[in-house]
């Protein structure tokens with residue numbers, strides 16, 4: 619397996635993010651393993667641990683205390699983040715105190731760096747939970763994942779740990795009424811002897827239809843950047859990403875290619 623990448627702290631950075639600027643990261647997942655209800659073939663954090671192992675999550679108090687300590691240190695050095703980003707070793711909305719933590723992070727942001735945005739990178743799988751949906755509406759940039767136009771392709775690429783229903787996924791995202799950022803990765807490869815490619819004409823056509831239906835205020839598209847747990851994946855070139863972006867831009871969408 620290729621060497622993947624884990625965050626070993628609850629608060630990480632500040633780092634220069636290719637998509638977000640100077641970003642201070644919050645990792646609500648365990649610090650030594652990934653924890654997600656997806657198991658994307660391309661996940662930079664590697665595969666999920668074997669079933670049955672119990673995740674050790676940071677407590678909500680620990681998260682806030684460590685964020686405050688980091689913001690104090692940054693303030694002493696005259697630094698400020700452009701964005702405070704929930705990402706890390708898994709799906710942040712799975713943390714049982716996600717909404718409470720979001721509220722407290724907003725308070726800290728307002729005290730230490732009122733100009734910074736708060737972003738959450740989420741696979742959008744838990745939007746049916748009221749507290750998750752509420753919390754994501756409170757942050758500046760909910761960045762929600764839709765990696766494919768088709769259900770079968772989504773299952774291959776994202777490997778959800780539950781019976782994935784694309785229509786339900788789209789319906790939950792529609793509740794944002796366009797006030798969110800859509801993130802989609804493009805890649806191709808081989809999985810269990812099957813060749814897949816989410817840039818093929820059919821997939822792209824379906825994906826574009828979903829984007830128009832969801833009408834996000836921004837779309838971020840990207841391809842592979844770091845090592846992936848699944849070996850047979852191919853990066854999509856910047857030129858191809860630009861061609862996809864151009865199709866959406868011609869429909870009036872704000873598209874960022876990372």
Ligand code: SF4
Pocket residue numbers: 654655656657658660661662663707708709740741776
């Ligand atoms: S949703 Fe994100 S954290 Fe979860 S498996 Fe996919 S890439 Fe990794």
